[in-house]
Amino acid sequence: xxxxxxxxxxxxxxxxxxxxxxxxxxxxxxxxxxxxxxxxxxxxxxxxxxxxxxxxxxxxxxxxxxxxxxxxxxxxxxxxxxxxxxxxxxxxxxxxxxxxxxxxxxxxxxxxxxxxxxxxxxxxxxxxxxxxxxxxxxxxxxxxxxxxxxxxxxxxxxxxxxxxxxxxxxxxxxxxxxxxxxxxxxxxxxxxxxxxxxxxxxxxxxxxxxxxxxxxxxxxxxxxxxxxxxxxxxxxxxxxxxxxxxxxxxxxxxxxxxxxxxxxxxxxxxxxxxxxxxxxxxxxxxxxxxxxxxxxxxxxxxxxxxxxxxxxx
Amino acid sequence: xxxxxxxxxxxxxxxxxxxxxxxxxxxxxxxxxxxxxxxxxxxxxxxxxxxxxxxxxxxxxxxxxxxxxxxxxxxxxxxxxxxxxxxxxxxxxxxxxxxxxxxxxxxxxxxxxxxxxxxxxxxxxxxxxxxxxxxxxxxxxxxxxxxxxxxxxxxxxxxxxxxxxxxxxxxxxxxxxxxxxxxxxxxxxxxxxxxxxxxxxxxxxxxxxxxxxxxxxxxxxxxxxxxxxxxxxxxxxxxxxxxxxxxxxxxxxxxxxxxxxxxxxxxxxxxxxxxxxxxxxxxxxxxxxxxxxxxxxxxxxxxxxxxxxxxxxxxxxxxxxxxxxxxxxxxxxx
Numbered sequence: 001x002x003x004x005x006x007x008x009x010x011x012x013x014x015x016x017x018x019x020x021x022x023x024x025x026x027x028x029x030x031x032x033x034x035x036x037x038x039x040x041x042x043x044x045x046x047x048x049x050x051x052x053x054x055x056x057x058x059x060x061x062x063x064x065x066x067x068x069x070x071x072x073x074x075x076x077x078x079x080x081x082x083x084x085x086x087x088x089x090x091x092x093x094x095x096x097x098x099x100x101x102x103x104x105x106x107x108x109x110x111x112x113x114x115x116x117x118x119x120x121x122x123x124x125x126x127x128x129x130x131x132x133x134x135x136x137x138x139x140x141x142x143x144x145x146x147x148x149x150x151x152x153x154x155x156x157x158x159x160x161x162x163x164x165x166x167x168x169x170x171x172x173x174x175x176x177x178x179x180x181x182x183x184x185x186x187x188x189x190x191x192x193x194x195x196x197x198x199x200x201x202x203x204x205x206x207x208x209x210x211x212x213x214x215x216x217x218x219x220x221x222x223x224x225x226x227x228x229x230x231x232x233x234x235x236x237x238x239x240x241x242x243x244x245x246x247x248x249x250x251x252x253x254x255x256x257x258x259x260x261x262x263x264x265x266x267x268x269x270x271x272x273x274x275x276x277x278x279x280x281x282x283x284x285x286x287x288x289x290x291x292x293x294x295x296x297x298x299x300x301x302x303x304x305x306x307x308x309x310x311x312x313x
Numbered sequence: 314x315x316x317x318x319x320x321x322x323x324x325x326x327x328x329x330x331x332x333x334x335x336x337x338x339x340x341x342x343x344x345x346x347x348x349x350x351x352x353x354x355x356x357x358x359x360x361x362x363x364x365x366x367x368x369x370x371x372x373x374x375x376x377x378x379x380x381x382x383x384x385x386x387x388x389x390x391x392x393x394x395x396x397x398x399x400x401x402x403x404x405x406x407x408x409x410x411x412x413x414x415x416x417x418x419x420x421x422x423x424x425x426x427x428x429x430x431x432x433x434x435x436x437x438x439x440x441x442x443x444x445x446x447x448x449x450x451x452x453x454x455x456x457x458x459x460x461x462x463x464x465x466x467x468x469x470x471x472x473x474x475x476x477x478x479x480x481x482x483x484x485x486x487x488x489x490x491x492x493x494x495x496x497x498x499x500x501x502x503x504x505x506x507x508x509x510x511x512x513x514x515x516x517x518x519x520x521x522x523x524x525x526x527x528x529x530x531x532x533x534x535x536x537x538x539x540x541x542x543x544x545x546x547x548x549x550x551x552x553x554x555x556x557x558x559x560x561x562x563x564x565x566x567x568x569x570x571x572x573x574x575x576x577x578x579x580x581x582x583x584x585x586x587x588x589x590x591x592x593x594x595x596x597x598x599x600x601x602x603x604x605x606x607x608x609x610x611x612x613x614x615x616x617x618x619x620x621x622x623x624x625x626x627x628x629x630x631x632x633x634x635x636x637x638x639x640x641x642x643x644x645x646x647x
Contacts, residue, residue, distance in 0.1 A: 102476040106445055106499060113442030114451050117617075119610065123452040126609040127602050131595040135338055135385070141617040142438045165498030166438065269459040277454050280472055287474075 001303055005045035007038065007065070010055040012074050016292035020050065023296070030055075039064050048072060048299055053232075054261075056080030062089065070302045072295045076100060077232060078312060079205040086313050093313035094298040096291040098154060104281050105158035108200055108230045111254030112147075112163075114275045115226055116140040116198075121272045143167050148196030150189060150212065151203025151231075152178055159202055171196055174203070189213075193220035198228060205232040215240040218250050226252045230281050233259040242267050245274060256281045328352040329636055330376050332396070335383030337405035337628075339621040343381075346625060351632075357385070363392050379632060384408060390416040401425065401635050405624050425631050427624055432615035437491030439614035440533060440563050443587030444496075446608045447559050448473045453605035469605055476500035481529030483522060483545065484536025484564065485511055492533055504528065507536065522546065526553040531561065538565035548573040551583050558583045563614045566591040575600050578607055589614045 006024040008017065020026045027042055029035035046065050049057045053075035059082045062068060070092040071081055078095050086093050114120055118139045125136045147163045149156045149172040160170045160183060171184040173192040178185070186192040189212055193199050199221055203209050213227065213236040221227060227250065229236055238259045244250040245268065252273035258264050261279055268274050297309045331351040333340065336358075344353055354377070359366045367374050379401040382388060390413040393399060402412055403425045417424050446452050449472040457469070480496050482489045482505040493503045493516065504517040506525045511518070519525035522545055526532055532554055536542050546560065546569040554560065560583060562569055571592045577583050578601065585606035591597050594612055601607050 102474045102500065103472060106475050107449060107472065109499075110442065110445030110449055110451055113438060114446060114455075117439055117442050117613075119439075119442050119446055119608065120452045120455045122610040122613050123446075123608050124456065126597055126611050131597070131611040135616070136611045136613050138338065138616050138618040138621060139613065141435055141619040142442075143434045162495075162498045165495040264458060275451065275455055276458050277451065278458055280449060280454060285471055 003045075004047050004303060005042060005067075006048045006050060006299070007046045008050050009035070009057070009061075010050075010052040010074070012050070012052060013288045013292060015289060016050075016074060016295060019292070019296055024048070024299075035061075043067075048302075050074060050295060050299075051080060053077050054080065057086070058082050059085050062086065062091065070094070070299065072298045074291055074295050077205055079232065079234075083313055091313070092302060092308060092311060094294070094308055094310050095312055096294045097310055099290040099294065100281070100287045101154045101158050103287055104155050104202075104230050105162055107256060107277075107281055108155075108159045108202070108228055109162045111228050111230070111256065111275055111277075112198055112200075112226070113142055115228070115252050115254045115273070116142045116145070118272065120275055144169075145197040146171065146195065148172065148186075148192045148199045149183075150174070150192065150199070150201050150209075152181060152183070153202065153204075155230075156200075156202040159200060168198075175208075189217050190220045193217045193225065196221075197224070198226045200228040201231040201235045203231060203235075205234055210234050211237040213237060213241070215244075218244045221250055223248055224251050226250075226254070228254045230256050233257040233261060238265060245271060329378075330354055330372060331632070332356055332377050332380045333382070334380060334388060335385040335405075337381060337383035337385075337624075338616060339405065339624045339628075340381075342621050343625045343628060347629065364395055367395075379403065379635060381405075381628065381632075382411070384411045386411065388412045393417065393420065393422065401632075403628055403631055405628060423635075427627055431623055432620060433487040433491045435617045435620065436488050436535075436563055436614040437495055439589060439610070440488075440492045440535070440561055440587075441495050443563070443589065443608050443610065444531060444533075444559065444561050445475070447561070447585040447587045447606065448475065450605060452608050457605075477502070478530040479504065479528060480531045480533060481505065481519070481525040482516075482533045482535060483507075483525065483568075484534065484542075485514065485516075486535065486537075488563070489533070489535040492535060501531075508541075523550050523553045526550045526558070527555075529554060530557065531559045534560070534562040534564040534568045536564055536568065538567050543567050544570045546570065546574070548577065551577045554583055556581060556584060559585050559587070561587040563589045566594060571598060578604060 001023055004024050006020055007027050007029055009029050027038045029038045043064055044067055047067050047069045049071045051073050056073055057071045062085050068091055072094045076095055076097050081093055122136055125131055143166045145168055147168045147170055149159055152172045152174045171186060173186050173189050218240055242265050254275040256277045257279055264276055294310055301308050329351050332354045334357050354370060356363060356366050374396050375398050377396045378398050382404050384406045393416045399422055401423045405427050407426055409424055409426050412424055450469040453469055478501050480501045480503050482493060485505045485507045506519045506522050575598045578586060587608045589610040590612055597609060
């Protein structure tokens with residue numbers, strides 16, 4: 001297998017890089033110049049691409065690799081991979097689902113609590129010495145609030161299960177209603193937003209879900225509504241979100257992702273009704289090792305002629 | 314000026330005076346709701362001694378029968394002696410440590426506190442919130458992001474999921490049970506310690522907190538403070554919890570040996586802590602301020618706006634019952 005060329009298009013954890021290097025002929029291409037150089041010399045020996053949530057295999061790259069058989073992504077989201085092109089050419093695609101369901105669901109609830117109960121603000125309040133002068137103000141009760149989930153996949157369901165522990169009624173939107181679910185279904189995101197207190201984005205990023213949170217949805221959620229985004233930055237029209245928060249048209253937001261990471265709109269820094277995180281949602285050592293093992297397992301399976309572990313295409 | 318005061322007294326002379334100290338967190342709402350029921354004497358904002366304050370308000374100290382207060386301000390024996398007609402002190406807290414109970418007992422003054430039964434849900438919510446915050450460094454990450462700007466990566470330790478974690482709850486009362494219910498939905502394994510094993514509870518029971526800590530990844534303190542529970546979490550317990558262990562305290566500051574806690578956090582003997590209560594509130598050990606593995610909260614676990622209305626209602630009921638059972642006594646003001 002050491003003669004099989006694998007192209008690594010993004011920085012991954014050392015464990016994965018080392019294992020890929022051990023088992024295959026590994027080429028690294030983290031930026032354009034690097035990519036161009038590698039392609040010019042080794043394009044015809046590359047049979048696999050390994051990427052992550054920020055870099056995958058677009059049409060251009062796929063065309064430049066005539067021997068490409070499989071794209072194995074070190075992520076759950078595969079919006080950086082041209083899935084249609086892969087389907088056309090019979091190129092397999094795998095991702096790393098399930099390994100971070102619990103983590104992301106925990107984080108979603110954590111963001112809701114941090115936002116409604118102003119935990120980050122409370123912490124700031126104590127550290128600044130203000131507590132000596134007076135108590136912090138009253139915050140908003142979380143238990144019992146209606147939680148609206150966009151996307152009732154593994155992550156959406158895990159969020160629902162946790163929220164139910166707080167007696168939160170659950171409602172959802174997804175492309176098609178889930179027959180075996182008891183949660184209330186709404187056929188549009190705007191209707192969902194109008195009927196919940198906290199709206200959480202838990203669907204994959206696709207062409208249809210790009211800017212799924214737009215002005216209309218934000219207005220429907222309203223001054224007493226809260227938005228939680230643990231999906232992709234591009235799920236939310238940030239140009240609409242920021243003014244809505246500044247003007248008080250939206251009650252608050254808990255955000256782990258942004259449209260142009262690592263850039264975070266600085267206008268939000270002075271707001272107490274937002275919680276801002278630098279995309280920590282997949283950031284545990286246990287998770288990343290498990291994800292790496294899935295990438296390696298899928299590649300091994302493919303080149304040994306065995307069924308793939310977690311194929312998408 | 315004198316005229317104004319006179320008119321003020323005229324319009325108020327039929328209102329029952331109520332001395333307010335603290336002030337209680339819900340006071341603005343309570344005052345607004347009861348402007349026509351009581352003459353509020355807001356001594357909490359005054360810098361001068363009580364007897365002087367009353368003199369400046371032209372209030373005869375012997376006209377005061379009731380005090381409304383909160384733990385923010387102490388009610389000393391001296392203050393009580395100043396008010397010969399005082400018969401009731403209502404505090405909006407569960408605790409009464411800020412009131413000289415010995416003097417009250419001697420004088421036959423009733424002390425009414427708000428029992429904590431209805432705040433279990435809000436406190437449990439905050440407990441879970443603090444725990445996830447510590448596990449994911451939410452407050453620290455948010456703080457660093459706003460301070461250092463968007464492009465600089467923060468090197469905080471990565472998050473940790475709750476699924477499979479063993480949570481040891483010290484005190485399985487109403488709050489402890491609400492916490493357990495919530496954490497079970499995250500896939501945590503619950504075990505507990507309390508004075509006595511509870512019948513009909515399926516969680517494993519540990520009669521000893523050191524043993525509980527030794528078998529837990531997370532220790533939640535939700536018991537009441539008494540002689541047996543003071544410093545129930547001492548160094549031995551924290552070492553048993555271990556370097557990957559997290560403590561969440563929403564009970565009372567004195568449940569933990571604070572000096573030892575600070576030491577253990579600074580030395581990495583435990584991984585982190587979420588603290589809503591401290592030994593000497595509102596003072597917090599400044600050694601904690603530079604730490605990213607600690608989340609600090611100003612005794613806010615039960616303070617949601619939902620609670621204002623609840624407490625206002627109960628205080629109003631208490632005062633109404635008290636005053637309606639007495640004959641009106643209005644010493645001459647004019």
